[in-house]
Amino acid sequence: MKKIATATSQRAAQPELPGVAALDRSRGRSALSPKRPTEDTSGLADVFPYYAGFSYDWARSLVASQQLPAGAVVLDPWNGSGTTTLAAQHEGYEAIGVDRNPVANIVARLRLSSYEQSPCLTSPATVPKSGTSAKDDPLAAWFDQKSISRIREWANHLPSLPSGEASLSYVALFRTVRALTRSFEGSNPTWVKRAKSEGELISIGASDFDSAISCEQEFLASRIRESPAVAKGKFQLATANSSALPLPAESIDLVLTSPPYLTRIDYAVAYTRELALLGVDISKDRSLRSALMGTTLIRGDAPIDFEMGSIAQSLISEISSHASKASSGYYRKQAVQYLRDLLQGLDEVTRVAKRGGLLHLVVQDSYYKDVPVRLADMCIEEAVLRGWTFSGSDPYPVRRTLTSLNKAARKYKKSEVAETVVTLCKA
Numbered sequence: 001m002k003k004i005a006t007a008t009s010q011r012a013a014q015p016e017l018p019g020v021a022a023l024d025r026s027r028g029r030s031a032l033s034p035k036r037p038t039e040d041t042s043g044l045a046d047v048f049p050y051y052a053g054f055s056y057d058w059a060r061s062l063v064a065s066q067q068l069p070a071g072a073v074v075l076d077p078w079n080g081s082g083t084t085t086l087a088a089q090h091e092g093y094e095a096i097g098v099d100r101n102p103v104a105n106i107v108a109r110l111r112l113s114s115y116e117q118s119p120c121l122t123s124p125a126t127v128p129k130s131g132t133s134a135k136d137d138p139l140a141a142w143f144d145q146k147s148i149s150r151i152r153e154w155a156n157h158l159p160s161l162p163s164g165e166a167s168l169s170y171v172a173l174f175r176t177v178r179a180l181t182r183s184f185e186g187s188n189p190t191w192v193k194r195a196k197s198e199g200e201l202i203s204i205g206a207s208d209f210d211s212a213i214s215c216e217q218e219f220l221a222s223r224i225r226e227s228p229a230v231a232k233g234k235f236q237l238a239t240a241n242s243s244a245l246p247l248p249a250e251s252i253d254l255v256l257t258s259p260p261y262l263t264r265i266d267y268a269v270a271y272t273r274e275l276a277l278l279g280v281d282i283s284k285d286r287s288l289r290s291a292l293m294g295t296t297l298i299r300g301d302a303p304i305d306f307e308m309g310s311i312a313q314s315l316i317s318e319i320s321s322h323a324s325k326a327s328s329g330y331y332r333k334q335a336v337q338y339l340r341d342l343l344q345g346l347d348e349v350t351r352v353a354k355r356g357g358l359l360h361l362v363v364q365d366s367y368y369k370d371v372p373v374r375l376a377d378m379c380i381e382e383a384v385l386r387g388w389t390f391s392g393s394d395p396y397p398v399r400r401t402l403t404s405l406n407k408a409a410r411k412y413k414k415s416e417v418a419e420t421v422v423t424l425c426k427a
């Protein structure tokens, strides 16, 4: 067993339509980049390291530049840690965020609720000791039974979700468990190892765990106290699928979002530890992992029972005919599944957007082996096929990608890839 004595707190030639003029104004390329700086604290971005979030300052300046009418509603159907919804709320608009990952919504709720919190922290003395733990607890992938017992006592004692107060408590718990299990992280930030033997399990005493979580609560509370009071709009967060948005037709003025890319990121694996704290064991229950867009799990035979534009079609045929192993099998299926999710999400965004509504998509191109995945051009083509008018795209170069981290993928020749902000208006 690894003995932990003290836990430390750290830290992308259409006719002119109504709305296009406003959209052109809004597209003026900002000096800011959608890419989140490594050490970003604006918009409480540092409260939890949610993968692939974009920059709050960029999102807020984009929302502010749109000249939306009073009472406008802003949607992010792949909301992640809530950057779009926070930016919209701070600009005084109604914000709606949808994400299938419950962990994302807890983090987003903490960021969005901060103005109404004078944080109320849980004192360790009030967390009763039961001394019981279950052998099949999902936390057993990283912790011994004694440690799990104290972690569960805390989890069972926290205020009920969803509320801002509960979100703070849960994010403190997420941060504590992340800090304690850092040795299970590798160079790929979205992959978490599990202990291979009992000797690798983390062992932490109750009082050390209590101190560690108290430290994390204090950190979050201080970040909330420091965050300036700003104008606020209403917000709603839903744990739902972007391919079936729980929203009425033609109800949204602006969509600002970044869908998962075709880069084989498994969001459920990236948050295995937080999901374990919520009682979800993704190694046994595959439903969440399988539902998430971009998942590496294949749901079925991946039939092409949906329509797609020419860029998506050629991508599928280039992947299928690639000489490398499993290209015509597993990898083709995974790409078809990804495209189905992306296109269903675009169908839904088209359904819920008002006529004249705006859509900003942040998307990153990538490679399958040496085959370019032109996600930005594909999204433009698919959106135009659904009746959107293309206004423009602003590319920002990306230096470090997940493909550059993968040794096996480095043998294929690739050019630089870009993250592109694609802007469209619904006709």
Ligand SMILES: C[S@@+](CC[C@H](N)C(=O)[O-])C[C@H]1O[C@@H](n2cnc3c(N)ncnc32)[C@H](O)[C@@H]1O
Residues within 6 Å of the ligand: 050, 051, 052, 053, 054, 055, 077, 078, 079, 080, 081, 082, 083, 084, 098, 099, 100, 101, 104, 240, 241, 242, 243, 257, 258, 259, 260, 261, 267, 291, 292, 293, 294, 341
């Ligand atoms: C690129 S991240 C968005 C990051 C966000 N812009 C931010 O600043 O935090 C994509 C998000 O899509 C979510 N997602 C994946 N599949 C989904 C689905 N089928 N329905 C809704 N959300 C999904 C993931 O959980 C992830 O949070």
